[in-house]
Amino acid sequence: MDAHYVTCTRIGVYSHALTRGKIYEVFKIEDYKYRIAGDHGKRLWIHKGHFVDGIVEIPILRSWKFDDEIDELDFIDISMIFSDGSRRWSMVTTPEKTRNYFNNSCVESGFHIEHLIIMKTLEKLDVEETLRNLDKNDELFKASKELDES
Template sequence: MDLKFVTCTYIGVYGHALTKGKVYQAVAEEDDRFRVIGNHGKRVWIDKYYFANGEVEVPILSSWKFDDPLDDFDLIEVTVTFSNGMKRWCLITTPERLVNHFKQLHLDPPGFNIQHLIIVRTMNNEDIGQTLKHLDEQGDIEKATLFLE
């Protein structure tokens, strides 16, 4: 096999072996998987779905910030910024804040579907940061946020 490089696009269950955005040398290849030397120094077969061919830029979550004061709303707007400068946004709330939102007397309509709503245990920066990082590493951050121009 010729020297082949692949870039990890998400880590899935391979957090012990992969880093999103890192370039790995494929030491072997089959139809549906690559054999790479993981972060732990061992050779491991991993489905091709986790990689892009070649050395490519993979946007990685670099920061996030609240766009609303925490005391003013039950659903808080958050902007997330990626390593390539791209910005996306989402709504973040807790189970308690969501219940409080539905206690409003004049809520119209009385229900909603928001795909860019992330529910966290607390509004603590660590909980939110850890949740956003997990979504990014799993390749779900784009499904959980909307593009911000």
């Protein structure tokens, strides 16, 4: 039997055993799960939803930066670069900055922004941790838009 490989797209609750973008050999397949050797050296069953079939390059967040001054605006643009060279952007804010925005009488009563990430603080380490967690769980692409630099 030929070896069967899968590539991890999200780690979920398996941070001890999976790395997003890593390729794993499948030892056994059942209905909805694969038996693989995790990063911790033990074999375990993991739902197929954490993987894509085959050896696939998964774009991983490499770097990010604030594009605005965080003290000047309520919603701050950030830009990100991924391992495949793609660039994306998102908006970040905090609950406090959102309250400040809505306390302005000149704004609408509500809005929807797909690429808005709300976090506790805009401290660089907190933003880094939030972006890495979203990336590990394949949510960062959904929470961002392609950066068109034209």
